[in-house]
Amino acid sequence: MFVRIFALAALALLVVGCATPTPPPAAPSPAAAAAAAAAPPGLSTLPFEGGHLLLDTRSPACTITLQGQIHEGTVRRLHTGLQQLQGARCSSRRMLLDASAGELGSAITIGSMLRNRQFDTKVQPGRTCDTPCLLVFAAGTQRVLPLLPQPALLAFTPLPPDQDFAPRTCHSQPHAAQQLTLARYLNAMLPEPSSSNVLRQILAADCNGPARIGAQQALAMGLATSTAAR
Template sequence: MHVRFPRHLLAAAATGLVVAACGVAPTVEPKADAKADHFTYQGGDVATAQRGTDCELALRGALTPAAVSSLRLASDALAKRSCQGKTVVLDLADGSVGAAITVGSMLRNRGFDTRIASGSTCHTLCLLVFAAGTRREIAPNARLGFSQIPPDEDFGRANCDTELDNRQMLNLARYLRAMLPGLTADYMLQQIRATDCRSVRPLPASDAVTAGLATKG
């Protein structure tokens, strides 16, 4: 048995469905990252990410001249976006003091905050870069400590004890005092000079905040 409805009732029903559909706002999922860039180098990589108006660079691996070049490319890529906040997330291994100071100076000049990645290990070279952030945050479960500065053309060591000559100390002091309050810079210098090759001097996150190295633990 077929039931036929008058045409005017069918038209009214169809109109009601259209009106009801127009009254429901569509659900739009926000994009976590509008565009991602990835720059690799021997020993590490730099990746960009954007969430809303907040932009991040993730710097992972060794601090080398190649890391400086990749970071510059990634930073230039972020400069083309609308970023209100810019943070570099650090998960760094060894490298050279020269590269660490160059990276840190670049980050400060370009107005980046720094954050030590959750669960990562951040020793002396990483801490030098971390010090460059306008705001400096330690993510949960990150392990900080002062290790002996690795040897390179400018910062060498002849024995287990740390022996920096006047020129090396002056370079470190100038950099740290440009990045940090005077007392915090002096604290960093003291800790670096007191570290030898036998062990890493742990730095609890709470101590980093108290000393002024971190602005948020």
């Protein structure tokens, strides 16, 4: 399983197709870096362009909160955060998701990193987790979509267009290699028929009215495993 999931990370670039590469994200601002350095023991902030990771090892239930965008800078910061966790005495590990815009290749890489380390995932209460965030959420060993204090939602939003494959449209238009990468990733993360159902929803996504599901629907689909933390 480890080899299979690790190989998916190497295939992540297929998801974004042959589009023009995105320039590397800018470095965090000096103010963000100073705030990170001032964090109390057991709590550290790893800033990146468009967001930050918050590592909390003050209890054995270690958490990493992802707030902001999902891109290559996020992946690099997560790698740093996971190295820091190696020295912590964690009885469990959980990724808390408060993610906004995202790149699919980076989402698949992050998801693979989390599954390889047996992380659980949880969408923060009151937040909506769109397709890139949803792919990270699917990587959790246990996947929590809370009802309280505010319900969290999962949104099937369209895949970004491949500029060399099809013009910008309101629908997902992945080519065969992209579909295969998504299918392999979801099959590694979720049991059948959940993985096929999730893939079908992603491929059918429409920007005019992306499907949003709550905890009960996600449980019935097999995408979520719980509505409350253990």
